[in-house]
Amino acid sequence: MANGDEVSNEQILFRDYISGFPKETDMILSTTGTIRLKVPEGSNSVLLKNLYLSCDPYMRGRMTQSDSYVAAFTPGKPITGYAVSEVLDSGNPNFEKGDYVWGFAGWEQYSLIENPHPMSLMKISYTDVPLSYYTGILGMTGMTAYVGFNVLASPKKGESVYVSAASGAVGQMVGQFAKIMGCYVVGSAGSKEKVDLLKNKFGFDDAFNYKEEPDWTATLKRYFPKGIDIYFENVGGKMLEAVLPNMAVRGRIPVCGMISQYNLQQHDGIHNLTQLLKKRVRMEGFNVSDHYHLYPEFMELMKQYFMDEKLVYVEDMVEGIESAPVALIGLFTGQNVGKQVVKVSHE
Amino acid sequence: MANGDEVSNEQILFRDYISGFPKETDMILSTTGTIRLKVPEGSNSVLLKNLYLSCDPYMRGRMTQSDSYVAAFTPGKPITGYAVSEVLDSGNPNFEKGDYVWGFAGWEQYSLIENPHPMSLMKISYTDVPLSYYTGILGMTGMTAYVGFNVLASPKKGESVYVSAASGAVGQMVGQFAKIMGCYVVGSAGSKEKVDLLKNKFGFDDAFNYKEEPDWTATLKRYFPKGIDIYFENVGGKMLEAVLPNMAVRGRIPVCGMISQYNLQQHDGIHNLTQLLKKRVRMEGFNVSDHYHLYPEFMELMKQYFMDEKLVYVEDMVEGIESAPVALIGLFTGQNVGKQVVKVSHE
Structure with missing residues (x-):
């Protein structure tokens, strides 16, 4: 497959605003989407292959139209959230092919991020720990x-x-x-x-x-x-x-x-x-x-803690993007033990 | 009358712990008490003639036995609270006869304060404003x-x-x-x-x-x-x-x-x-x-504001210690306009 060709891009779409407990059927697995694995010529965008998706309680607020501190999801569009991804192509001077990054992406196999904000997509430089940790302990x-x-x-x-x-x-x-x-x-x-x-x-x-x-x-x-x-x-x-x-x-x-x-x-x-x-x-x-300006000081501390073996970390990892809706819903009934992560692709 | 003689000392006594709205009858005017207008020989105490009593909402909490951040009143003993007073006699090196002070005293005409804590009895030095202001705006x-x-x-x-x-x-x-x-x-x-x-x-x-x-x-x-x-x-x-x-x-x-x-x-x-x-x-x-260490900086600011005529202040003054219970209760139905003060004696 040439990089310019379109490939299949499975996505988890948000169905519609809800009240009460979220259900698996509030999200839809779409297997019909496609994406070109190149950024548009002359754009500032980054094309990501998503490796790990993060399930977080704050995402419940984004399922309600008016009452959250972050923007609501858009019905019919993919869920968005924190992810760890690999850069497949970049028109952005801050990223290049082969970089690993963490930040905001869609719940899909590949995401095109237009004009990434420095605080919403961050390059991973410390790799002595599993990359999935950047959905959690290091993210x-x-x-x-x-x-x-x-x-x-x-x-x-x-x-x-x-x-x-x-x-x-x-x-x-x-x-x-x-x-x-x-x-x-x-x-x-x-x-x-x-x-x-x-x-x-x-x-x-x-x-x-x-x-x-x-x-x-x-x-x-x-x-x-x-x-x-x-x-x-x-x-x-x-x-x-x-x-x-x-x-x-x-x-x-x-x-x-x-x-x-x-x-x-x-x-x-x-x-x-x-x-x-x-x-x-x-x-x-x-x-x-409001506090990401503290991320560099946080990372220095964390690297030291890892070196001194002062931290343990438990992830609850499920495989496959199709598992993401159940994993997210499980947060609200306490199904997860430790950080709930969805593995989308192999590194 | 010689200073060593006992004089009559009208008091407002706390009847007993209450629940619900306080009533006038939760306090008792006692006209039978007497007091000697000298501190005991060799004591560290201060003998006060109370001029103004302060009525404050936090005093409601002191009428309940267990649920306040300050000690409850003692049934059968005088109500205590902030007051402005004149020192009639002192065995304490920080105070002398004729000083004006503000701080904690009993709801009575005269109070003997044993071992006054520096943060609970403060000398008044700035007197370009009415002394009653130290129950309120300057207290x-x-x-x-x-x-x-x-x-x-x-x-x-x-x-x-x-x-x-x-x-x-x-x-x-x-x-x-x-x-x-x-x-x-x-x-x-x-x-x-x-x-x-x-x-x-x-x-x-x-x-x-x-x-x-x-x-x-x-x-x-x-x-x-x-x-x-x-x-x-x-x-x-x-x-x-x-x-x-x-x-x-x-x-x-x-x-x-x-x-x-x-x-x-x-x-x-x-x-x-x-x-x-x-x-x-x-x-x-x-x-x-928790913050009285800031009182000196506060007073400097306030003196400047008074000099620049930047402040206005409204007091709701009632006369006579016998009026104190009604004045206190009025706080909880919004009877007062401005700071509720009880004038006990002439300066």
Whole structure:
């Protein structure tokens, strides 16, 4: 096949805006598309072969027309998200054929990226780890944990940290960053398997299965008799309500996500926000995309951690682009253990 | 009367812990107490003649046994709070007879303060303004506005500011600080008289009567079509719920109080905290007592503002210690216009 010929390009299309839980049928596998594996003459574009697609909870927000902090998906067009890709052709001076990159791409075998923004497509230079790590620990996920915990929560040695959804892609990183920082860290997750991972693999000081705890306020009181200095918020709703009375004075709550709320028609009411006053708590929603200027400092730190073997990382990898819809939906029922990745092509 | 003699000392005693709205009968006027107007020989104490008592919303929390960030009142003992006083006698090297001070004292004509903490009793040196101002604009109230707005909310020229309970002691200061900073500021209050004050006396760009607005979310959208950069939170509950979708990206909410909630058996549920994520909002509860190290810098600023005639201030003064219970209770139904002060004695 010559590079100028069109090849088949399987895609996952977004069907239409939804409310409630996303279903596999909200996405459509299209096998009829084709693409030319060259960028248009004189263009600034980059032609990517996608290797790994990242499944992330924030993508739920993009399935609703009006209520997300990132643009909604376009019905009938491919889902878009973070990916690791190989450059097949480039008209852009920042990229050349053979480069590996991570950033925004379509859920498809090949993507033509027009005028890539420097913060939305980044060249991979450190390759001592699997490339798929750039969908997670070395990409948006790792940066999210770093920004929320190390930057916004200003952790200090000896402080007490609670992480919800702790075995998820971000949570497992936060727990490890907290241990490196000398904190006491407890995580919660939704199965015995995940709790075991937290304690035995990720080095959390302790962990519990929230599904087996009838009264989370009491549970947290047990794990944190002196209060929680930092709550890394991934869950929202009733878990937040249980956390607030357990916060320590001048505690911090970086709000990374509220996954328990995204699929509810009516969000849970939080009745104890006066705790913010009582404990002088700072609660801060953040979006990693505001902080990518910190990526170089993050990468320096991460390379050092990898060299010192201070980090472990668990991926939940499925094969084939056709598996992507089920993998994404699984995030919202906690099917995944670790970072959910879809392998699209061999490197 | 010799100083060593005992004199009558009228007091306002706290009856017992309450739930729900405080009532006048939760406090008792005692006219039977006496006090010796000398400090004990060799003590470190200070004997105060109280001139002005400060009525503040946080005092509601002290009427409940377990759920406040400051110690509860003691049943059968005098209410305590901020006051402006004259030193009648002192065994403490930091104070001498004739000094004027502000800080913590009892709701009584005379108070014996044992071992006063430097941050809980402060000498008044700047006296170009009425002494009662140290219960408010130059005391805890002014510091609260300064810490919450100027320090924690990091205001920038041209930003949009919304203040609830805006004609109250703190709110009127925040509005003026915001104007000095070059912000656009809108306040809400609960009567036409208060709204007029905000617009015509305190220099708010605009103001509205929340009791006449059926849909606060829509009202705020009208006043802030581009969103609220800083919401100075005094109210909580349904007002907070209306504010959240109207916040601008990277907005700040210093949480000074949530007066709408203090007397409810069941606090309002806030259903839209995912807005913190969507808009990357920082919400921070604070307590002025953590920040009194900033008092000298605050006073320098305030003296300059007074000299430049940049500030106006409204007090709601009642006469006689017997009026104190009604004055305090009036805060929770919005009876006061401006800072509620009780004049106990002539200077």
